[in-house]
Amino acid sequence: MGSKGPGSRSGPVNAVPRAPFGRRARRELAFCLLGLPFVVLNAFTVFFAVVLLLTLTGRQPWTVDDNPSPWTVLVAVSVVVLLTLLLVVSGGARRLGASCRWAVGFLLGEQVAAPPPPPGRSGRGRRGGGGLRAALGDGPSWRAVAYLFLKLPTALLEAYAALVFWGAGLVNLTYPFWWNSFRNHPDGTRLSPVPVVTPFDWSGAGHFQITTFPGTFAALGAGVGMLLAAPWVTRAVVAGDRWLIRNLLGPRPLAQRLTDLEHTRALAVDDAAARLRRLERDLHDGAQIRLATLALNLGMAKRKLGESGAVPHPDEARELVDAALQGAKDALSELRELARGIHPAVLDTGLADALATLVAGNAVPTELTADITVRPTPAIETIAYFCTAELLANATKHSGAGLIAIEVTQRAEVLVLRIADDGRGGADPARGSGLSGLKDRVAVVDGRLDITSPPGGPTRATVVLPLRA
């Protein structure tokens, strides 16, 4: 948005008279007016409305001597708490936050990034008991609630700026024009003075009142002053609101981000150590012992072949060599699998090729659609590959699906993997350590994994990864 501030080209002296006519000032005014509903819709208003309604019934136990009883206050507080909880659980708080972010983006050109989506939910709102707890623990929702609380004083200030400075300022300009039309009574008629609204006297009941036509020019002067000040007042008020929006409706503050990074770093380190341990274990229990057995068989075969000349036990020697040969083949295929598990060589030519290879060998028919225009960094490709491999293996082994569909697409700065099957569902990341491990691995690069898998199916897993780690 091109609103650079009214004084950016012509210097501060010109800025003051120009400000009220600037595009930015108009947009800030609009933003202030958009805040008006929040003066009505907030916890305090709800509280007083409930108290008032109950008191108006005039019955026990809601009133004591026509005053609200403690019960009334308790009910009003409960209603506010319940509504707040509902707002959080239903995702309404997030939606309200999103609309405020939209307003600040659309009107003021400030793009506030959305906070990360709630974990383990993919928009559909399907969730069980664990989901409710997760929803109640959703930080961004609570920060949106905090914003809504703080929006009341903010919205009042915005209303003050918009209605008093702009509204009353404009009205004050008009005094000289209508004065003579209304104040043309015969001489000697006693007329009440006309009040003038100013920022210091916004109800108009104070001392700035005019009775004569020349006095209207004083009102006009006040109006001009108010209009000249108005853009700056609105800007100041709006700046406060923007600060709140940035800090409460945006992604979490830096400190939190730091904690998150520390957490994911710990995950990454643990994951790396666990992988090495698994690798050693696989080597130890796999190729290594196979090769030891192979050596043993060859050693025995050598013995059966005798020192020189005629072979004393040719049949046994042959059988042992056969076993050794089989052992060598097994060890080779074991090593091949292991190497592929470390890094599939086909990944070097691209994720799409690697996934095609993966899908081709799958036991359940699998459709792959890949649309990748910009290659992600190798680390992301590797994570994407292994995520897909694991999700595919899960779907193949546990879902009883007859068809699996994998879709890889690229949006602006992210890679999106979707794996869907027509199986029986019921996959739960909270229970399966495989899935939660996958979530952790994805979180390390600020990606996320969402799974919806209602009992009875179908299961849909979505992995979103940044293009570069």
Place this chain on the structure above:
Amino acid sequence: MRIVIAEDAALFRAGLVRLLEDDGHTVCAAVADGGAMLSAAVEHRPDVVIADIRMPPTFTDEGLRAALELRRTHPDTSVLVLSQYIETRYAASLLHGSPAGVGYLLKERVADVAEFTDAVTRVAAGGTALDREVVSQLLAASHRTGGLDPLTPREREVLALMAEGRSNTGIAAALVLTLGTVEKHIASIFTKLDLPPSEGDNRRVLAVLRHLDA
């Protein structure tokens, strides 16, 4: 010889059983974990127990701990421990106390069938069999501190074989020397390293190891 085998990899276990039975020994039991090994050893009272170090359920040093336990409760039962790795710490804890009837070999040594069965026989008879990897690690450490400087290269070879637990005959066969020459080398080593004269292979191993460890 009566033998109990504890090894969790089925193929290797079967190979071991076959190798030892081919060699004329009796395998009383072939089990897959440390607990089963202990009860089999108590039940069959074998001459030697051959145990893998890493077995279920912990897959760490199960076999070693079972072997140490067996040595504590039945000191007359010999134990030969097999492993895919050489850890000097494991060797040290096995040899702690007395090296009599103790062995520690890399699994791949089974490929040299004659040498392996020789080691099994030696351990069963109350001798020592220490993998040449362990010995060479100890020798390397000693070499760095200059402890072996007085020895000729040939004497170092003899020393290594002595540390492995071989008898004079075994050393003579391995180096293709006469028994007399070997004895001469050994006497020279003991003098040069200022070791106490030791009768019997075990005490000799101990003396050599103590020297290397120092």
